[in-house]
Amino acid sequence: MTKRTEARPATHDFLEACRGKKVRRTPVWIMRQAGRYQPEYRALRKKHTFMELCKRPELATQVTLLPVEQLGVDAAILFSDILIPVEAMGVPVEFTEAKGPVLAKPVRTARDVARLAVPDPQETMPFVMEAVRMIRQGLGGKVPLIGFSGAPWTLASYMVEGGGSKSYVGIKQMMFQEPALYRALMQKITATVEKYLLAQVEAGAEAVQLFDSWAGALSPRDYRTLAAPWSARIIKRLKKTGVPVIHFVYDGGGVLEQVRDTGADVVGLDWRVDIDVARKRLGKKVAVQGNLDPCSLFLPERELRARVREVLTANAKLPGHVFNLGHGILPQCSVAAAQVLVDEVHKFKL
């Protein structure tokens, strides 16, 4: 093989857009692009549990690669679960169809926190790094691979609440009533996530998304003082590796400026905020990702295409936009609609 045939393209639109650079066309990927809306995924899930898909690198690879071919998206994202590092810290996680993840032994006391490990990802989650390597090989440089992890506040809230939550009473009580305990917990989680994401990058992840699913439940004041600094610490360390960092705080319309100030290259936006309004607030030094309502995929094709163009047009004057939904694609959506979305983004003249 000559060097030329081996060489991957020097740049990818996705990575360039993350860095705020001009690109030929707006790159697009879809959160949860490997998921239940795909017949192939559902077929695999009949044969394997969700955890098997996460923990067997060849299955994780298969699942990760599927939407790259099927949709023609501009990035792959590691198929994994947000709670993998929580399990590695020593908190058993059970995945139930009905209730989502259940952590039967929630972390509530000083003893609970003291018992938590800050695990070596290579030892406790080797299957993730193996999957990253296999996916990179499978992609063959076609599109970049995004690694990901849940952000500290989200992982802490799962650990304290013992699962999903409506009002986050447990974690907020800890924050407000036992600040030292909360700090100790966040310290361990932050160290774990940092190591975990660095290991993903070392294995080959070319960008990472730090995903704060629940920090939108915080007031701006609490987000700024009690959640953002922990994410910022991770982002600061990751940026030394040179990979772009996407930070997405779901339902974070009230704290966009603080999300930007964590130092992320890209601020993820959900659909609850107009993207042009968000960009005005964020300024020109940061890229954005988003932000079509996932339910837009239920629209008739013409209207879906129009909605896609609306988001793109609102962004047309500024570089640094990665098109995405404002949250994960829903199981009720069709592959055809996802294809229409990608097609329309790619057709758009910048």
Next chain:
Amino acid sequence: MTKRTEARPATHDFLEACRGKKVRRTPVWIMRQAGRYQPEYRALRKKHTFMELCKRPELATQVTLLPVEQLGVDAAILFSDILIPVEAMGVPVEFTEAKGPVLAKPVRTARDVARLAVPDPQETMPFVMEAVRMIRQGLGGKVPLIGFSGAPWTLASYMVEGGGSKSYVGIKQMMFQEPALYRALMQKITATVEKYLLAQVEAGAEAVQLFDSWAGALSPRDYRTLAAPWSARIIKRLKKTGVPVIHFVYDGGGVLEQVRDTGADVVGLDWRVDIDVARKRLGKKVAVQGNLDPCSLFLPERELRARVREVLTANAKLPGHVFNLGHGILPQCSVAAAQVLVDEVHKFKL
């Protein structure tokens, strides 16, 4: 009796603040101020179902009046349930401890919508108007009584989803795929809510809160075109009665301007947006209500008081502020903390 002893005070701080007028001290009430955090309420709930408390005027009155004495708040709010008018439209509602309200026969088809009534509130919900009259009598002019209803989009989503929802797939599918059906549904709900609130005002409600619990799940574009106009229609009609209208869209930080543009006197704010930022966006012509995180009540007393003052200070330069939590008080909170909150608001020097 002379005219003088009969007369109620000409103004109340609460009503004045709703109208954007200067007041002597910031008025305060608490969403769900009659609720499970109160031992007396829990005792009553052991003897009666939730629906009995709503439908027996003497019980609804007792429950409504309790926090007025206990906390010293500046307004009472009718104890009722958001789904009372839905039931009156002909959709059976069952209240379960585990899952919240369940509507076993959701509204999905043209036939379902055609079957819905636009009920006469006096005939179908006389117990509400009776409760309003009894509460007014019980209050004896001490503080004003707020009536309330769910806003059309929230009621529609309950009706279509058959209960609470995470992603609102059902109602959004209807909006996007069957716009005429959606319109027919919203028309009936809007007409029902309008009549219902007018009946409450006629019975004696001195202000009303139109509560859109779920419209925060809409993109700003969809909120503006598909939800706000229906609320605006109701508000326009209500304002002719002269009572102030509070419009609260929970998780509506992305659509504050549109909420204001429905014509409401007061825009309710949840805690996800800084109140000074919100006021800058909203301008001076509208009052605001909010916006402390309900979980703040878990803070040690000193810090809780400091948080209350922060919200008040951020507002100090503008009249037209009704202090409240950013959402309902949580069952895990203490009455003592709620009392501290009210005390601190009342102590604050404007």
